[in-house]
Amino acid sequence: MSQTVDRALSILPLLAQGPADLGQVAERLGVHKSTALRLLRTLHDHGLVYRQQDQRYRLGARLFALAQEAVENLDVREIAHPHLITLNEQIGHTVHLAVYEESEVLYIDKVESRYPVRMYSRIGKPVAITVAAVAKLLLADLPESERRVIAEKLDYPMYTSRSTPNAAAFLKELAAVREQGWATDLGGHEESINCIGAPIRGAAGRVVAAMSVSAPNVVVTAEELLSLLPLVRRTADVISREYSGSVTPH
Amino acid sequence: MSQTVDRALSILPLLAQGPADLGQVAERLGVHKSTALRLLRTLHDHGLVYRQQDQRYRLGARLFALAQEAVENLDVREIAHPHLITLNEQIGHTVHLAVYEESEVLYIDKVESRYPVRMYSRIGKPVAITVAAVAKLLLADLPESERRVIAEKLDYPMYTSRSTPNAAAFLKELAAVREQGWATDLGGHEESINCIGAPIRGAAGRVVAAMSVSAPNVVVTAEELLSLLPLVRRTADVISREYSGSVTPH
DNA sequence: ATGACTGTTGCAAGTAGTGCAACGGCCGTC
DNA sequence: GACGGCCGTTGCACTACTTGCAACAGTCAT
Structure with a gap:
């Protein structure tokens, strides 16, 4: 170095x-x-x-x-964006797209519900990795050994009473997410915010990105939000298929 | 080096x-x-x-x-943002905020009309410096000598027939903008897009940022857009006052 | 005017970056 | 299945580059 x-x-x-x-x-x-x-x-x-x-x-x-150009080169984002817009128009809530990179999960796109409050907002910022639905999805796809190493190294801040408390709970959650193919964050980051998320997979079946829908429970209950899950998963699958089809140019 | x-x-x-x-x-x-x-x-x-x-x-x-943190440190942006939102709610069109730095003018905030299409979009990208209303406002405030040097070094691409053709025309335009305290771009970048802009000044009276309102002429004519000028200038002045009042910590 | 502070420059000493050449892994070809 | 080419990687000797020093210049406050 x-x-x-x-x-x-x-x-x-x-x-x-x-x-x-x-x-x-x-x-x-x-x-x-x-x-x-x-x-x-x-x-x-x-x-x-x-x-x-x-x-x-x-x-x-x-x-x-530079960051601008970098984000434009992320083909996942390019492909996913119109679908995120469509989903947002259908359900109205905030839609996020995130990737995993170098032990960090970060948002690379966001479509805000209603008017754009504080654009840019969290895009680029690291995600609360132990609780966010997208983080669970991205980490759940890593090999078992790697998951374990990462889980041990993480901090587990108790944002709310429903935050993931420790490595054991986190690994258990990851296993469940891996199994079921979707994830939630029910008030784990902010008491009144719920999220549901689904993975986007590349040609090899590996998870390359994750998307989520977030809404405050004053607008929709967790149950109502969960009823949107099929739609979210379908959107993620459409993006996955499109992404798998597209061969990266060289 | x-x-x-x-x-x-x-x-x-x-x-x-x-x-x-x-x-x-x-x-x-x-x-x-x-x-x-x-x-x-x-x-x-x-x-x-x-x-x-x-x-x-x-x-x-x-x-x-890093880019995220950098933009959050720009206090002009922080202060201006709510006012841009308000203005956008009042008139509906796209609102931009831009700064001058190192011979470049770039957008640091943007409030899109209606739903957020392609967030991030042009934020961070250099502005078409010879035609954009915000660019004229920012350059017009520079000392005469500096303006001249910059104007000579620039290229003058003819985006449309109404683009600024050369350095002489540009300097003349800058002088006019400096005099009148506002600027326009009437189809100089894209044939069908008009912009009006106003400067945001710091405590010393120097222009620290510029804001603009853009709209396609299929929605409003140039005349109608110009009728919004007082509102735009008033918004810019409010931001200027608030910015001047806030003393940068340290 | 004086002093203390900050940013800036030229220079000599030696560290730290450079290119070379050789190794190893991977993949396609014969 | 062995060979050859390609790409990334490493150890090493050499020298170029970086480094800290000390002296200078500019600005502000006393």
Whole structure:
């Protein structure tokens, strides 16, 4: 691993917490100011960091552009999107699409119910991995051994009284999800929010993404939401078939 | 500027165009395979690139997370958003928010008319800088000399017959915009789309962002759209006042 | 005007990145 | 089934690149 690059890249999450000046960056990196300066300059030249009027550095605009292009290259998302829209029009609730990558589950698309409140909102943010329906679906498909390793390493924050409490419960839940081919999150993340989700599978049958429908229980009860399950699963299957058919270009 | 970091960062836009394998990366960087491997590994460790099953590399998930955090740190966006929503509810058309950074203008927020079609859509993508109303507003506020330099360096693609044809016309337009305090794009980017925009100013009176309302002329004529100008300007002013009042922490 | 602070530059020392060459695994071909 | 090519990977010697230092410049407050 390249030390110089390593240091430079460490600056990014550091700045993600908020703007910082040269001295702060140097200190938190544990290097000389002049070193930090050169690293920042290089990042700056590539548009990844930006220097505001008060000379402090913050994350730059090209980061958006890159993330934008990256997400557009995800063919699952491309294929799934129109189906998510359709589903949203049919049932009205918020629809999510998520993938698993490097021990993280994150939303890559979202169609909001009604008007778009806080667009972007959670897209790109890591999902509450121990409770979210999509996370269960994605992890449930991993080989047994890997599931176990991951489950042991996770934290199990009790967002609500119905959150997954520990690794054993989580593994049991994953086994059930794997068996039944769908997943729920009934108030496990926020007391009043329920979700149902279904997996999207690639040509080899492996789960490549997961989708979910979320709704507050003041709008629909958990039972009513569950009655939508067949529709959600059907949508996921349609996406799966379309995705399996599409050969990735080279 | 650090050569190693420079090379590593050059990989990102390269991968933004699509996945690539080690050989391709090495070739396009002009370095030995082993060098490219180590750079990629470092990027990988930081989650910026991801290695898919076929061993090819593509942009990674943390990039989203970073972009996400970066956008949340933009206080203009935070403050403006509810006002954009309100404006959208009043007039129904698409509302954009944009900033200028490093010779680029880019959208940082968007409230779509009606249902959210293709969320994310253009957010993060560079704006057509020579014609967009928001671009004119942001550039018009720069000092005369800087405006001139930028105008000379730009390309002037003729998207339509009403696109800005050259630097002289652009500078003239900027002067007019600066004078009148608002801007339009009447079919300069897409023949059937009109926009009106207004600037958002910080405490020092400098333009820190710009907002615009866009609508196809099959829905409203340019004249009708222009009649909304007072409302748009008033919204921009409200945001300006709120933004000026809020002192950035530190 | 003085001092303390920040950001910036040139330079010498040595570390850390580089390219090479050789290895190993994989896949298609003969 | 063995061979040959292809791609990713590793160890190593060499030198180029990064590093920290120290001195300079600019800005603000005392």
